[in-house]
Amino acid sequence: MLGMPLVARISERSTGLLHATLALVLFLFSAAAQAQPADAALYAQGEKLFKGNCASCHKPDKDLTGPALKGARARWEGKGDIYAWVKNSTAYLKTGNPYANELFAKWNKSVMTAQALQDAEIDAVLYYTDNYAPPVGPKPPTDPNPEPGTSVSNWPWLVVIALLLLIVGISLSGVKRSLTNAVLEAEGKEPLPDMTTGQKIRNWAWHNKAFASIIGLFIVVFLTLKAWDAAWVVGVYGGDEVEHYKPEQPIKFNHTLHAGKVDKGNLAINCQYCHSSAEKSKHAGIPSTNVCMNCHQAVAEGRTPEGTKEIAKIYAAVGWDGKAYTGKPEPVKWVKVHNLPDHAYFNHAQHVAVGKLECQECHGPIDEKMDVAEQWAPLTMGWCIKCHAEKDVKMAGNGYYDEIMARLEETDMGHQELKKYLEDEKISVKELGGWECSKCHY
Numbered sequence: 001m002l003g004m005p006l007v008a009r010i011s012e013r014s015t016g017l018l019h020a021t022l023a024l025v026l027f028l029f030s031a032a033a034q035a036q037p038a039d040a041a042l043y044a045q046g047e048k049l050f051k052g053n054c055a056s057c058h059k060p061d062k063d064l065t066g067p068a069l070k071g072a073r074a075r076w077e078g079k080g081d082i083y084a085w086v087k088n089s090t091a092y093l094k095t096g097n098p099y100a101n102e103l104f105a106k107w108n109k110s111v112m113t114a115q116a117l118q119d120a121e122i123d124a125v126l127y128y129t130d131n132y133a134p135p136v137g138p139k140p141p142t143d144p145n146p147e148p149g150t151s152v153s154n155w156p157w158l159v160v161i162a163l164l165l166l167i168v169g170i171s172l173s174g175v176k177r178s179l180t181n182a183v184l185e186a187e188g189k190e191p192l193p194d195m196t197t198g199q200k201i202r203n204w205a206w207h208n209k210a211f212a213s214i215i216g217l218f219i220v221v222f223l224t225l226k227a228w229d230a231a232w233v234v235g236v237y238g239g240d241e242v243e244h245y246k247p248e249q250p251i252k253f254n255h256t257l258h259a260g261k262v263d264k265g266n267l268a269i270n271c272q273y274c275h276s277s278a279e280k281s282k283h284a285g286i287p288s289t290n291v292c293m294n295c296h297q298a299v300a301e302g303r304t305p306e307g308t309k310e311i312a313k314i315y316a317a318v319g320w321d322g323k324a325y326t327g328k329p330e331p332v333k334w335v336k337v338h339n340l341p342d343h344a345y346f347n348h349a350q351h352v353a354v355g356k357l358e359c360q361e362c363h364g365p366i367d368e369k370m371d372v373a374e375q376w377a378p379l380t381m382g383w384c385i386k387c388h389a390e391k392d393v394k395m396a397g398n399g400y401y402d403e404i405m406a407r408l409e410e411t412d413m414g415h416q417e418l419k420k421y422l423e424d425e426k427i428s429v430k431e432l433g434g435w436e437c438s439k440c441h442y
């Protein structure tokens with residue numbers, strides 16, 4: 001008699017706790033969701049425009065040559081025309097707008113250069129800076145297109161929530177149990193039997209089916225995301241377990257910026273402008289700083305103050321004082337990224353000039369997403385011979401083989417068979433001897 005209301009009260013308490021937990025979970029989710037901007041496309045457009053036009057003087061969240069742009073739109077509300085300002089700040093200062101002139105004075109009269117942007121583009125930039133969230137996770141995506149890997153960055157939340165649910169659930173059932181036992185004892189009945197942890201969890205799950213299935217769902221989602229992550233790393237990024245060795249270089253040379261596509265705001269310099277021996281010799285070679293100076297004698301400023309500092313290192317290396325060569329040149333000590341063991345022989349000309357392979361087939365998207373050069377392929381023997389088994393030798397229009405054909409033509413009829421075979425059939429590198437040990441081993 002005495003027990004019933006007590007048990008009822010306990011279960012009421014526990015539903016209260018349950019509600020509190022669910023509210024907490026919802027809160028955590030909405031907090032995680034807030035980290036993502038509402039309009040991802042606009043954000044990406046703004047980010048691109050910002051990086052191309054404003055990042056040399058502004059950061060979204062910190063002062064640089066100009067003020068942090070986060071909240072700028074709000075600061076201008078009712079005080080002036082932010083669009084006119086961005087398009088031509090010098091002209092706008094002449095209108096005598098007090099806020100603009102105050103700003104100009106505060107920033108030591110540094111001039112903000114005129115920006116050739118449309119209103120809609122300015123909107124995008126301001127949307128980006130207002131909603132700017134510092135990149136989370138190990139590596140911020142370098143291009144605005146969503147990469148499959150980025151969605152994984154939420155998984156720590158899922159783990160936290162699942163653990164939280166589990167702890168709250170188990171302790172709730174523990175409290176409930178001991179109180180029930182107290183009640184049973186008071187009524188002179190047998191207490192509930194002792195259970196092992198496994199039994200307890202199963203018993204708890206049985207009595208809390210909804211709760212248990214939520215946790216189960218979290219665990220499944222978590223494992224799926226992890227599996228996806230792993231598949232992405234293995235499948236898309238190299239095709240084999242690769243360590244992506246990526247040493248820090250004495251000058252932060254950026255391949256994406258120099259060799260990437262023009263429509264992505266890069267310079268699209270041909271690989272062989274710098275690695276000029278790739279066609280002619282065993283080594284592709286690393287350019288001397290003189291090659292850098294072909295451009296950097298005139299280009300002293302990078303896209304960011306950090307970039308400008310890196311360019312200054314080129315000047316230090318070649319002994320350039322901005323007007324003349326004064327000091328003694330000191331070669332830059334680049335750290336080698338690729339290292340084949342000495343017993344293996346690899347020749348660039350054979351692959352680039354004769355094999356007609358693109359650099360990217362072996363070095364990956366260095367011009368698209370490697371701000372820092374990294375080893376992309378595994379460089380194992382398995383990797384070499386796998387390609388040799390799959391790749392057909394490119395015969396048509398290949399000077400090297402045209403020459404062989406011409407010679408076959410000159411000689412006797414016995415070679416017609418071979419000539420026909422060479423013309424009609426696909427021949428893999430392997431069939432031409434690309435699996436012979438001595439071709440790759442000294």
Ligand code: HEC
Nearest residue numbers: 053054057065066067072103104107110111112113115125
């Ligand atoms: C060459 C450097 C430079 C570039 C490039 C530049 N700004 Fe500025 N910006 C400044 C400086 C400096 C100020 C501070 C006012 C002044 O001294 O003119 C400023 C001020 C501003 C302000 C006012 C901020 C506030 O707190 O009210 C806005 C908005 C702004 N810039 C937007 C932009 C946008 C958008 C871009 C790119 C499209 C851009 N700026 C590119 C230098 C620059």
Ligand code: HEC
Nearest residue numbers: 253258259269270271274334335336337338359363367373
């Ligand atoms: C403006 C000059 C320049 C251009 C253009 C350029 N590179 Fe490089 N590359 C360098 C320099 C300097 C290094 C050494 C520093 C480093 O590793 O980042 C280098 C390093 C490399 C490495 C690593 C070498 C090692 O140490 O094992 C590879 C691979 C590479 N480049 C491939 C390419 C490919 C492919 C392209 C074209 C898509 C290209 N590079 C375009 C200058 C250039």
Ligand code: HEC
Nearest residue numbers: 271275278283284285338339340346351352357358359362
């Ligand atoms: C068939 C695969 C393959 C292709 C195609 C290829 N490379 Fe390489 N590259 C390699 C390997 C393997 C190494 C490591 C060589 C070593 O350590 O001896 C390497 C090393 C390099 C290096 C380091 C310096 C050197 O010469 O060893 C540079 C730079 C480089 N490659 C640039 C290029 C460029 C630029 C192209 C395109 C014009 C290119 N590679 C095409 C496989 C390739």
Ligand code: HEC
Nearest residue numbers: 251252253269287291292295299302303304307308310311
């Ligand atoms: C064909 C011209 C050209 C060559 C060759 C060249 N660069 Fe550049 N580099 C540029 C330009 C242009 C910029 C500025 C990009 C901008 O502001 O949009 C730049 C920017 C840079 C930056 C600053 C990057 C940043 O994030 O701001 C560094 C560092 C740099 N280059 C290093 C090198 C080195 C090292 C070499 C030689 C191995 C080299 N560059 C060769 C044209 C070149």
Ligand code: HEC
Nearest residue numbers: 345346354355361383384387391393429432433434439440
């Ligand atoms: C992406 C494909 C690819 C990879 C990876 C590759 N090769 Fe090759 N390799 C070729 C092609 C294509 C040829 C044929 C060139 C020709 O037409 O003679 C070739 C030819 C060769 C030859 C000359 C074979 C002969 O019969 O004369 C050697 C030696 C060689 N490769 C070594 C290597 C080594 C060592 C590696 C690994 C470090 C490697 N290759 C990785 C595609 C590749």
Ligand code: HEC
Nearest residue numbers: 340341344379380381384385388434435436437439440441
């Ligand atoms: C297409 C080029 C190629 C051919 C053909 C080739 N190898 Fe290799 N081999 C390599 C490369 C590259 C390495 C270095 C791989 C590494 O360091 O992981 C290697 C490594 C090795 C190693 C050392 C393995 C280790 O773990 O260090 C042995 C042994 C070897 N090869 C034997 C052979 C034999 C035997 C043959 C002929 C049946 C052969 N290779 C044919 C490219 C080749």
